[in-house]
Amino acid sequence: EAGVAQSPRYKIIEKRQSVAFWCNPISGHATLYWYQQILGQGPKLLIQFQNNGVVDDSQLPKDRFSAERLKGVDSTLKIQPAKLEDSAVYLCASSLVYGSAYNEQFFGPGTRLTVL
Amino acid sequence: AQSVTQPDIHITVSEGASLELRCNYSYGATPYLFWYVQSPGQGLQLLLKYFSGDTLVQGIKGFEAEFKRSQSSFNLRKPSVHWSDAAEYFCAVGNTGNQFYFGTGTSLTVIP
Numbered sequence: 566e567a568g569v570a571q572s573p574r575y576k577i578i579e580k581r582q583s584v585a586f587w588c589n590p591i592s593g594h595a596t597l598y599w600y601q602q603i604l605g606q607g608p609k610l611l612i613q614f615q616n617n618g619v620v621d622d623s624q625l626p627k628d629r630f631s632a633e634r635l636k637g638v639d640s641t642l643k644i645q646p647a648k649l650e651d652s653a654v655y656l657c658a659s660s661l662v663y664g665s666a667y668n669e670q671f672f673g674p675g676t677r678l679t680v681l
Numbered sequence: 682a683q684s685v686t687q688p689d690i691h692i693t694v695s696e697g698a699s700l701e702l703r704c705n706y707s708y709g710a711t712p713y714l715f716w717y718v719q720s721p722g723q724g725l726q727l728l729l730k731y732f733s734g735d736t737l738v739q740g741i742k743g744f745e746a747e748f749k750r751s752q753s754s755f756n757l758r759k760p761s762v763h764w765s766d767a768a769e770y771f772c773a774v775g776n777t778g779n780q781f782y783f784g785t786g787t788s789l790t791v792i793p
Binding site for chain 1: 723780784
């Protein structure tokens, strides 16, 4: 079974530029998550999708971050414009169904973003 | 609100020695608890999870964890550490919406 795929693996941009990350979850997984992991910290949930609908985006900085999962499969996370404090690893995860923590979240390798 | 505290930022152990990583959680209901491991440049891999039942949970790679409700703890243990166990370890609490709240992690160094 293929795991969660993310691209690119690394990205370096200058502040005020825009950037997009892509995630393809495990086949059949209805729930998809984006996390931000700043160096020295644990992952922080940015947004949670159930199929193509948003379940929770309370910690997403909506003035600069956006995410979509139009067909309920893969997803993109965008930052526009980027700030220095956005430097982090962006992790995508997926789980089989929504509404039960019995479902393990499977994580992708992450995209390391450096904002100069 | 849910939260997780991992008091130890960094731990160093000798290969073959026993290991215990501490995790304390805050959650109003019955917690769903997880331990994940993250190797450099890798995503998070689930070691074990607790939902209910037996408070001693066995995981992969020889790890186990014990849920203690009275202490709001879910400490991770391994009787004999291998050099390949060097990594970052994260404890997380999940709610019924399957939203996870992670601790800040404990970095493990294994010395020969």
